[in-house]
Amino acid sequence: MKLIFHPDRKSIRNANGSAQSRDPLFYVPILRRYLAVAALAFLLVTAAFAASTDARFKDLGHRMMCTCGCGQVLLECNHVGCQSSDKMRNQLQAALDKGDNDDLILQGFVQEYGPTVIAAPTAVGFNKVAWIMPFVALAAGIVFLTWVVRAWKNRPEPALADGITISRGPEFDEFRAQARKDTDL
Amino acid sequence: MAQIGSFALLLALVLSTYSFGAGLLSLFRRDASAARLGETARRAGIATFVIVVLASFVLVSAAFADDFSIAYIYHHSNRDLPAAYKFAVLWSGQEGSLLFWSLLLAGYGFVLRLRYKTDQRLFAYASVIIAAVQVFFLAILNFAAHPFAIERGALQPDGTGLNPLLQYPEMVIHPPMLYLGYVGFTIPFAFALGALIMHYPGEKWIHITRRWTMVTWCFLTVGIFLGAHWAYAVLGWGGYWGWDPVENASLMPWLTGTAFLHSVIMQEKRGMLKVWNMVLVFATFLLSMLGTFLTRSGVISSVHAFAQSSIGTWFIVFIALTTAVCAFFLIKNLGNLKSEHKLESLASRESSFLFNNLLLLVVCFTVLWGTFFPILSEWVQGHKVTVGPPFFNRVAVPVALLLMLLTAVGPLLAWRKTSLESLKRNFLFPTIGAVAVGLMMIVFGVKPWEDPSYFYAIMAAVLSALVIFTVISEFVRGGRVIAGKSGQGLFSAMLQLTRRNTRRYGGYIVHFGVALVIIGILGQPFNKEVEKEMSFGDKINIGPYTLVCQSFTQDDNPNYANEWAIINVYRHGGIGGSNSENNGLGKLITTMYPERRFYKASGQPQTLPRIYPSFREDLFLVTDVYLVYEGKNETTGRPIIKAHLNPLVPWIWIGLIIMVFGTIVALVPNYLPVSAAVPVRAREPVHAGAGD
Numbered sequence: 001m002k003l004i005f006h007p008d009r010k011s012i013r014n015a016n017g018s019a020q021s022r023d024p025l026f027y028v029p030i031l032r033r034y035l036a037v038a039a040l041a042f043l044l045v046t047a048a049f050a051a052s053t054d055a056r057f058k059d060l061g062h063r064m065m066c067t068c069g070c071g072q073v074l075l076e077c078n079h080v081g082c083q084s085s086d087k088m089r090n091q092l093q094a095a096l097d098k099g100d101n102d103d104l105i106l107q108g109f110v111q112e113y114g115p116t117v118i119a120a121p122t123a124v125g126f127n128k129v130a131w132i133m134p135f136v137a138l139a140a141g142i143v144f145l146t147w148v149v150r151a152w153k154n155r156p157e158p159a160l161a162d163g164i165t166i167s168r169g170p171e172f173d174e175f176r177a178q179a180r181k182d183t184d185l
Numbered sequence: 186m187a188q189i190g191s192f193a194l195l196l197a198l199v200l201s202t203y204s205f206g207a208g209l210l211s212l213f214r215r216d217a218s219a220a221r222l223g224e225t226a227r228r229a230g231i232a233t234f235v236i237v238v239l240a241s242f243v244l245v246s247a248a249f250a251d252d253f254s255i256a257y258i259y260h261h262s263n264r265d266l267p268a269a270y271k272f273a274v275l276w277s278g279q280e281g282s283l284l285f286w287s288l289l290l291a292g293y294g295f296v297l298r299l300r301y302k303t304d305q306r307l308f309a310y311a312s313v314i315i316a317a318v319q320v321f322f323l324a325i326l327n328f329a330a331h332p333f334a335i336e337r338g339a340l341q342p343d344g345t346g347l348n349p350l351l352q353y354p355e356m357v358i359h360p361p362m363l364y365l366g367y368v369g370f371t372i373p374f375a376f377a378l379g380a381l382i383m384h385y386p387g388e389k390w391i392h393i394t395r396r397w398t399m400v401t402w403c404f405l406t407v408g409i410f411l412g413a414h415w416a417y418a419v420l421g422w423g424g425y426w427g428w429d430p431v432e433n434a435s436l437m438p439w440l441t442g443t444a445f446l447h448s449v450i451m452q453e454k455r456g457m458l459k460v461w462n463m464v465l466v467f468a469t470f471l472l473s474m475l476g477t478f479l480t481r482s483g484v485i486s487s488v489h490a491f492a493q494s495s496i497g498t499w500f501i502v503f504i505a506l507t508t509a510v511c512a513f514f515l516i517k518n519l520g521n522l523k524s525e526h527k528l529e530s531l532a533s534r535e536s537s538f539l540f541n542n543l544l545l546l547v548v549c550f551t552v553l554w555g556t557f558f559p560i561l562s563e564w565v566q567g568h569k570v571t572v573g574p575p576f577f578n579r580v581a582v583p584v585a586l587l588l589m590l591l592t593a594v595g596p597l598l599a600w601r602k603t604s605l606e607s608l609k610r611n612f613l614f615p616t617i618g619a620v621a622v623g624l625m626m627i628v629f630g631v632k633p634w635e636d637p638s639y640f641y642a643i644m645a646a647v648l649s650a651l652v653i654f655t656v657i658s659e660f661v662r663g664g665r666v667i668a669g670k671s672g673q674g675l676f677s678a679m680l681q682l683t684r685r686n687t688r689r690y691g692g693y694i695v696h697f698g699v700a701l702v703i704i705g706i707l708g709q710p711f712n713k714e715v716e717k718e719m720s721f722g723d724k725i726n727i728g729p730y731t732l733v734c735q736s737f738t739q740d741d742n743p744n745y746a747n748e749w750a751i752i753n754v755y756r757h758g759g760i761g762g763s764n765s766e767n768n769g770l771g772k773l774i775t776t777m778y779p780e781r782r783f784y785k786a787s788g789q790p791q792t793l794p795r796i797y798p799s800f801r802e803d804l805f806l807v808t809d810v811y812l813v814y815e816g817k818n819e820t821t822g823r824p825i826i827k828a829h830l831n832p833l834v835p836w837i838w839i840g841l842i843i844m845v846f847g848t849i850v851a852l853v854p855n856y857l858p859v860s861a862a863v864p865v866r867a868r869e870p871v872h873a874g875a876g877d
Contacts, residue, residue, distance in 0.1 A: 062574075062575065063575060065571050065573055071427070071429055072422060072427065073427075073573060073574055076422040076423070076424060076427075077422070114568070115568055115569070115570055115571075116559075116569055116570065116571045117571070118570070118571060119571055119573035119574065119575050119576075120571070120572060120573055120574075120575040120576040120579070121558065121562070121570045121571075121572060121576065122570075125566070126562065126565050126566050127562070127566075127570060130554070130555070130558045130562075130570075130572060130576065131576075131580070133550075133554050134547065134550065134551040134554060134580045134581075134584075135580075137547055137550045137551070137554075138543075138547045138584065141543045141546065141547055142543070145539055145540065145543055148539070149528055149531065149536065149539070152457075152524065152528035153528055
């Protein structure tokens with residue numbers, strides 16, 4: 001937006017240099033300029049807010065389940081004639097318009113529809129176990145595997161007949177590579 | 186008709202009980218009559234198949250004959266149901282699908298009992314175990330979920346019809362594929378348990394069941410993907426996987442089955458992981474049973490699960506009993522299952538298999554944990570919680586990405602030990618290619634720091650590229666060696682390479698297919714959707730497409746009445762056309778007809794989306810234009826159209842086809858070039874025993 005400033009509206013000074021009282025019309029373009037900037041800022045903030053509201057709607061809508069029994073995430077329920085999802089989406093939009101934060105909105109839905117409305121266990125109390133256990137299983141698996149690998153590595157070689165030795169040196173690399181190529185699965 | 190069916194079921198139960206009892210007795214008797222008794226048990230098993238086929242035939246015939254005196258037919262069919270769906274009635278409800286389970290098991294048992302001469306004793310054990318499973322299913326069919334039960338009250342003129350969601354061509358093949366997978370795992374289970382009970386030495390049970398397991402795994406894979414495609418093409422929410430408990434139930438045995446297919450190679454090649462393979466086979470079978478239990482019992486709410494029924498208890502008892510038997514024999518035989526070799530290095534094929542198994546099992550555990558956590562939560566906290574897609578996506582996806590990394594790395598590692606130089610040589614080209622793919626994505630605007638889902642998308646793309654380049658480099662390297670020796674072209678050399686070791690290179694093709702599936706999935710964060718009420722001439726702009734509503738039309742047939750929206754799809758810019766065409770709409774690329782049906786017998790409405798994959802316009806970055814006619818706004822009376830743009834989804838289905846192709850290749854026996862032997866006269870006489 002281009003702001004125009006009129007030079008003929010500048011302040012008028014008298015002979016000794018002191019400023020005379022200004023014509024009220026002098027302030028109109030300045031005011032108009034400020035208003036334009038304010039309007040632009042308002043538009044930008046509103047657009048940003050709308051964008052973030054859209055993103056929050058999408059995010060929160062994917063963190064809740066539809067309660068009609070379809071087993072779908074709220075924003076993915078397209079159950080023909082579903083009464084629940086339309087109502088819940090409107091409620092979500094209203095709460096966002098009201099300026100409620102995410103926690104408050106989710107809490108409101110839990111109060112109205114029960115804890116099953118949240119699509120994943122919250123990280124509170126016993127529900128934490130749901131999130132922790134898979135990683136505990138992974139960690140336990142890694143520890144167990146490490147133990148197995150170490151046990152296997154430390155296992156003694158089977159005894160060989162007298163006079164036979166196994167060479168692991170590089171002189172047999174070529175044969176080993178050929179054998180692998182021929183027998184690999 | 187109902188009497189014939191009921192009698193057939195009862196007779197099948199008697200025969201399978203005899204097959205189990207007499208077979209078991211013959212295995213523990215040492216006298217001369219044991220063989221004859223065993224033979225009668227085998228024949229009773231074959232007869233069971235014939236009788237179960239008869240029972241199934243009767244049920245399907247009743248559907249075709251519109252015999253609504255049978256409650257099952259009344260509740261799952263109607264007079265105007267198309268013939269294909271009348272055939273599919275067999276697996277459309279609880280009782281029918283249990284009969285179908287029994288039929289498939291009897292079929293597998295029939296084939297096994299005909300091939301018993303391969304190893305009579307092991308086959309006899311496996312036959313007894315299969316008979317035991319058969320007795321369980323036939324007992325349920327006879328006493329808890331009878332498919333030939335008579336409908337109470339007056340005879341109805343027409344049935345209530347098949348669930349509209351199930352009236353889709355894929356429904357005719359999706360359940361059979363899934364069930365062939367579920368049921369098929371009974372065979373390796375039976376052989377593994379049989380080998381364990383009889384202290385069978387060696388890996389013969391694995392050689393016998395290897396192809397069974399691969400075929401079964403392939404069926405289960407196809408079944409799962411057909412289910413995903415059905416969800417995508419019928420449910421109309423624009424997705425293909427919702428982490429529904431029943432979907433999870435099919436995924437769990439697939440994960441353990443996949444782990445088994447990998448770890449069994451270690452037992453064959455190196456005599457290692459003997460206990461582990463037993464555990465995996467048992468787990469796969471038990472998870473198949475658990476899947477059937479979840480679908481049938483209604484213990485966990487799911488869009489697939491049938492109403493709460495009494496058969497849940499039967500399954501719990503069976504699963505508990507089977508677990509106890511397996512655990513008993515496993516512990517008893519631990520001494521016979523010791524590993525024959527040691528692990529020499531972490532940088533080896535063996536350790537990659539170990540970690541591959543670990544990650545597959547962790548994903549399986551996560552899925553199992555998430556599926557059952559609502560029940561656990563109710564026990565502990567007194568109220569249920571939902572464990573839906575956000576949980577699984579956040580927990581299972583990172584582990585699955587690690588698994589992709591191993592899929593890429595594993596094939597390049599040698600057995601026993603891999604040298605650093607060989608690692609560098611093998612990984613250079615795939616790593617450069619994969620990193621280039623990641624950088625290209627960032628350059629083209631996918632900024633991982635903006636959204637975590639973009640980060641996962643880039644990681645998935647990089648790892649998929651790594652898998653693809655690894656597979657290509659393996660084929661090219663092997664092909665070059667053969668081409669250098671034989672002088673043939675690279676392509677025919679690669680073909681020969683594959684024929685020489687079908688299992689290895691078939692496996693690589695499967696890996697290639699998996700990478701394509703992952704590429705199809707990684708498009709999810711870039712999905713777009715717009716919903717709008719549309720009248721004639723109204724437009725929806727979505728991505729590079731403009732959808733213009735041309736008209737609406739209606740049709741009617743005896744089974745359903747329907748409405749279609751007729752929507753022209755224009756594409757602006759790109760290969761498809763320019764903005765100057767069609768008043769700035771772009772080039773007309775197709776006309777789509779999203780549909781909404783109203784099924785008369787059941788009185789239920791159903792949307793039927795239409796999907797246009799943009800191969801002609803985008804090729805590699807193919808996008809599905811996915812339209813749903815959601816119905817009419819009750820206030821304004823205007824039709825509501827929901828449009829989705831789902832990038833890369835078609836690669837999922839292409840990936841499946843390649844996975845199936847790879848499995849087929851792996852099933853083909855190796856081609857061994859014939860070399861002529863040239864007799865050479867010995868210069869000196871060779872004494873017997875000189876070679877000892």
